[in-house]
Amino acid sequence: MAVPLPAWSRFVVVGGGIAGVTCAERLATEFPSEDILLVTASPVIKAITNFKQVSKTLEEFDVEEQPSTMLEKRYPNIKVIESGVKQLKSQEHKIFTEDGKQCIYEKLCLCAGAKPKLIFEENPYVLGIRDTDSAQAFQNHLAKARRIAVVGNGGIALELVYEIEGCEVLWAIKDKAIGNTFFDAGAAEFLIPKLTAEKLETATACKRTKYTTEGSEKEEGSVAAADKLGTALGPDWHEGLHLKGTKEFSHKVHIETLCEIKKIYFQQEFKQLQKTSLSFPKDNSDNQNAHLDEELWPVYMELTNGKIYGCDFIVSATGVVPNVKPFLDGNNFALGEDGGLKVDKHMHSSVADIYAAGDICTASWEPSPVWQQMRLWTQARQMGWYAAKCMVADFLGESIDMDFSFELFAHVTKFFNYKVVLLGKYNAQGLDLDHELMLRCTKGQEYVKVVMQNGRMMGAVLIGETDLEETFENLILNQMDLSAYGEDLLNPNVDIEDYFD
Numbered sequence: 001m002a003v004p005l006p007a008w009s010r011f012v013v014v015g016g017g018i019a020g021v022t023c024a025e026r027l028a029t030e031f032p033s034e035d036i037l038l039v040t041a042s043p044v045i046k047a048i049t050n051f052k053q054v055s056k057t058l059e060e061f062d063v064e065e066q067p068s069t070m071l072e073k074r075y076p077n078i079k080v081i082e083s084g085v086k087q088l089k090s091q092e093h094k095i096f097t098e099d100g101k102q103c104i105y106e107k108l109c110l111c112a113g114a115k116p117k118l119i120f121e122e123n124p125y126v127l128g129i130r131d132t133d134s135a136q137a138f139q140n141h142l143a144k145a146r147r148i149a150v151v152g153n154g155g156i157a158l159e160l161v162y163e164i165e166g167c168e169v170l171w172a173i174k175d176k177a178i179g180n181t182f183f184d185a186g187a188a189e190f191l192i193p194k195l196t197a198e199k200l201e202t203a204t205a206c207k208r209t210k211y212t213t214e215g216s217e218k219e220e221g222s223v224a225a226a227d228k229l230g231t232a233l234g235p236d237w238h239e240g241l242h243l244k245g246t247k248e249f250s251h252k253v254h255i256e257t258l259c260e261i262k263k264i265y266f267q268q269e270f271k272q273l274q275k276t277s278l279s280f281p282k283d284n285s286d287n288q289n290a291h292l293d294e295e296l297w298p299v300y301m302e303l304t305n306g307k308i309y310g311c312d313f314i315v316s317a318t319g320v321v322p323n324v325k326p327f328l329d330g331n332n333f334a335l336g337e338d339g340g341l342k343v344d345k346h347m348h349s350s351v352a353d354i355y356a357a358g359d360i361c362t363a364s365w366e367p368s369p370v371w372q373q374m375r376l377w378t379q380a381r382q383m384g385w386y387a388a389k390c391m392v393a394d395f396l397g398e399s400i401d402m403d404f405s406f407e408l409f410a411h412v413t414k415f416f417n418y419k420v421v422l423l424g425k426y427n428a429q430g431l432d433l434d435h436e437l438m439l440r441c442t443k444g445q446e447y448v449k450v451v452m453q454n455g456r457m458m459g460a461v462l463i464g465e466t467d468l469e470e471t472f473e474n475l476i477l478n479q480m481d482l483s484a485y486g487e488d489l490l491n492p493n494v495d496i497e498d499y500f501d
Contacts (some may be wrong), residue, residue, distance in 0.1 A: 005081050005101040009037040011391065012095065012105040014085050015039030018063060018377055019358025020111035021047060021071065022384030023391075028075040030392045035077055038068075039097065039107075041084035045071055048381060055470045056477070057410035058421065059378060080347035085112070090331045090351045104479060107353050107391050110327060110341065111384060114320035114359035119151055119261055125313045126264070129156055138315065142167060145312040147280065149301055151261055152317035154181050155376075155413070160317065161253055162416045164193065168280045169253045170309050172301070174260050179415065181374075182448075182462050184427060186439060190447040190463060194416040195253045214404055254281045256303055264314070265300040275300070277308040318374060322360045336362025345402055346394070347387035355391055357383035365402075370424035370458060370476055371409045409459075412469070421469045424459035424476045425451055431458060440490040448490060455483035470493050 008139055011031070013024045016038065024038040038045075044065045045162040051061040066081035083097040088108075096102045116128035129138055138312065142148065158179050161171050171178075178190035265275065279293040297310025322340035327333065334342040334350035340362030347355045358380040370422035382405040393400040411422045428435050429452045433491055435458065440448040444463030450457055450472070457475045462468055475482065488494045 003104050005083075005097060006035070006037070006079070008104045010034055011104045011109075011393075012037045012103065012107070013109045013111060014039045014095070014361070015066070015111035015113055015358070016042050016045040016080075016499060017111060017113045018046050018048065018380040019113070019360075019384035019387075020109075021045050022356055022381050023109050023388045024071075024078050025075060026385050026388035028078045028393065028403075030388070031246075032077060035079055036075075037079050037081060039081045039083060039085060039095070040068070041098075042462055043067065043082055043083075045080070047071065054411075054412065055473050057405060057473060058412050059381075059410075060412055061377075063377060067140060081182065084404055085326050087313075087329065088327045088331055088482075089205065090354060093353065105353075107355070107395065109347075109355040109357060109387050109391060110349070110360055111356070111358045111380075111387075112323045112326070112360050114322045115320050116316065116320050117317055119314075123264060125266075126316050128316045130162070133282070141313055147307065147311045149311045149314045150317060151301075151314060152319065153178060154317060155415075157315075158182075158415050160256045165251065165381075167252075168311075170280070170301075170311060171253055171255045172257065172259055172261060172303060173257055176257055178255065180427075182415070182420065182422060182427075183463075184437075186441070186449065187447050187461055187463060190441060190443070191416050191418070193444070194418075196251060213238065241407055246398060250282070252499055256305065256307065258263070259303040260303040261301050262304045263302040265302070265308075267296060267298055267300070270300045271296075272309075275302075277310045280309075285444070287393045320359060322362070324360060338362055338363060346390040346400065347383065348390065348394075357386045357387035366368035368407050371406050372425070372429055374409070374411070377409055382406070408473065410473065415463075418463050419465060421460075421462040421466075423462075423469070423472055426459040426461045427451075429458065438487065438490050440492065450490065451480070455481045457482060 011027050011034065013020050020038060020040065020387050020396055024036050027036045036498055045068050046066050047066045047070070048061045049064045051059065053059050065443055067115040067268070068082065072078055072080060081097065083099050086093050086098045093104050094102055094107060095108070112187045118128045120126050127134065127138055127141065129135055135355070142164065145167050147170065149170040149172060150161055151172045153173040153175055164303065177185035178191070179188055190245040265273070277293045279291045292312055295310065298312055299314065300308055300310045301314060302308045318497060322338065324333070324335065324339060324341055333349055336342050341356040341360055342364040343349055343356050343361045345365035349356050359375045361383065382403065386405070389403070390400060408422055410424070413420050425431055431451065435451055435453040438452060446466050447461070448466055448468065449461040451459035456479050457472065459476065460472045482489060
């Protein structure tokens, strides 16, 4: 049964993703006798399960999609309103929902996430992957595909290219090396062999229970619309999806580096203009002897390097833009350079009584020297939790310290089936040229990179089961002078944990 929108609520949270749900849960715990209103456009919410604090700042968890009724069962004082927000009138402290209802709030937290930055809007052959519905639509399209193109170099592109089987994949990236949001060219080199290796068949049990919304299966014919907002995908989003095309081989990936899509042609237009396209290259070396493609494809992409390839459809995985549009009209929000709502160190926006957390916001406080904002699930959870803490402190007139999770950037994930840990300024972000890198690499097993400056550790990338994350986390946080250890810092025969635990 749909919950009616009350005329007034002390605490209102907008968004059913990780940040919004975490914020609402925390508020519900702090004020058990107060109704907490969670307004979300999606019938399912994102719940965090199997949460594990790996170290001081590293955390691991699964993200599970659940019907909002499960959240209301766990927290009887959370009331979920299933509707998008159409308008915000901050001076009147009012929100208006898509179905024409309105509610006055005392404190509001905006956690409406972000939406995919599609390379070409409104193109039936361009698919954005951002939420569960679009991932499902992608699976349906892939089942009939012989060749697809993937554009983008972030987390979703990386996972997608690795997971797809039985389909030729053309991967266009604007950088020199894959995954440059997460690691350097050395780490990319370490990972590349996994793209061509045959994948071992492992029937992994999906960790998440699947909840679908009635009628969502019917939309298979159309590519998921970009303006239909769902909540972002969780860490293990591709598990349980059958990402297989029509061909019998395992992996076939060709990477085109340092390029972007210049133009997209439909088949008819391509024929009329008498263009020619290249066949799928046999290997990733510079294909000087590229052959012309005899086959006709539904869509063609022309790259800025002059090459044209045909394919069944194109996946746009070029990042996200904060979903601020419904809230800007008539309100005086300060926006960050990336288009997010600017928040101070108490997650407060520039508008009275309005907070923001997760992908929609831009951290505009003076960050710790080894922290940076990235639109990741871990930060969405931390920000949602901390925003609720700030709202509580503000309401009770108490002062509050910055949360420890913003001391050090720390993220653990999986790429190409390797455990990947990123700490601090792992890519030397914002460091002057006087930093140096130390590397240790065992092919097919582990890749360890440390960023040093003035004898102090500023960041690290750990790929594989290195067991170094806690030691390195401590070294970055303590800023101890490590000059005396030199190269021994990464010597596998020196038990570094004994030194610094």
